[in-house]
Amino acid sequence: MTTFLSIPRPSQPFADQARARQNLLTKPAGSLGQLEDLACRFAAWQGRTQPMPLKPAITLFAADHGVTAEGVSAFPQAVTAEMVKNFAAGGAAICVLARQHGARLEVVDTGVAGDLSGLPIVHAKVRPASANLRREAALTLAEAEAALAVGREAARRALEAGANLLVAGDMGIGNTTPSAALICHLTGATPETVVGRGTGVDDAGLALKRRVVEDALARLAGRELSPLETLAELGGLEIAAIAGFYLEGAALGVPSLVDGFITSAAALAAKALQPAVADWLIASHRSQEAGHGIALAALGLTPLVELGLRLGEGSGAALCLPLLQSAILLHNEMATFAEAGVSEKSE
Structure with a gap:
């Protein structure tokens, strides 16, 4: 444990x-x-x-999700690995923003299905993609613990490099579905109010996503789950790693700037594991994803800006760094x- x-x-x-x-x-x-x-x-x-002025460190956690087999994403699963290659080449939005702000950027493969062995990233694959949470637990308890540990280790690396503010980013095709399931389970909100369009699914795709989340929650009906069991049943490898990232940062006395929908779901999972983590979190923005406001309210966080963002990657958090520097x-x-x-x- x-x-x-x-x-x-x-x-x-x-x-x-x-x-x-x-x-x-x-x-x-x-x-x-x-x-x-x-x-x-x-x-x-x-x-x-x-x-002191802020020295931000951005860590981007990537993983794939078995629930994509249900057709919940507008993009194929292969895009996760392709985007990690783009991160490694410096071509993604978060890479541009990290360069702009002089922020340390690290990319961590927590569970991408594709082979990324040749890339200059952190290789910490727990397993290649989670299981299909509509039909079974996304992760075993041991896998959830291992993913939490990946995030904790990443936070320690960032702090050893001199960071005094942590930013987590996410990459994982299909990851708005486990995030929505976690937010529903941890807040009591309904899939109707939490599940959104993610990468841009149409009305039929949105209805399907809601059914998938409803079925995942129905699997757990009547069961008393610990926070770790909840994370294993409904989460994903990058989501668990981000939760560990926040927890370790807070334990070591460093705050985290929470990005969008996926990272807010991870923050809720972290809060369920250790409620005091919420005292070390700031919310950067409110995204366009339907349930983000519900997650932020459950965390007790007020977003700094609202810009119509829904990219992820830590991009909204990175955009808020100049605002925080100005405040100081x-x-x-x-x-x-x-x-x-x-x-x-x-x-």
Whole structure:
């Protein structure tokens, strides 16, 4: 059985000190809105009144899904391996954004069906694709634990490289289906409200996806499942790895910026395993996928932006990195009223 490190609480005293500094800066109190809150959260996470600038590390986890046999995706399963090759060549959206922000980017094969042995990526394949969750458990308990461990190891590598903010990305044709199943099971929401079009299925494809998720949930009806069993029954290898990534980051005192629908499902699985992980998460955006808002609400997270995104890969999170950097710089470098010789608000 996987043993997780305990997760510390962010430092409330440093959050309070950061808030006090915000109230001294040359602006009306609260006028920078969420940027002020973000600066104070990073102060609490880093244990500093004035947080250090962010050094983000993006880790992209890739895996295939047996449920694609049911016809739930508009793209064939082979696209997963093809896209991993594109990541390795630097041609995907997340590669462009990582270069823009100077972020470390690592690609991890957690369970791609194709042979990727010649690529300059991390080879940590637990098995080549999950099983078909409509008809059987997607993973064994041992496989779910192994995938969690892949994510934990990736988080440690990122932190050893100097990261102080983690970003997980996903690649896996068909992975909106297990993500929807997990969100339904962990929140009690219905497939009607959670299942979306994913890569762009038509109305008939959407109806099929909903039936597949309904059947997967029906398999589990009346069973009392542990969080790990839930992840094994309904998840995927990259989803489990992302959950482990978030858990290890939080245990080591580093926050994670949660991307879209798939990573939010992974965050819910991580929260089910260790509820305190939620204190170390920020949501980048609300995607177009139907149930993303439901997942974010269950995590207690408010997205920073809404741009109509539905790509995955960690792209929405990467787009928000300048916003977070600005929040910290404003907090650290603005003058106080006393420093600038500006009169404060009259009592």
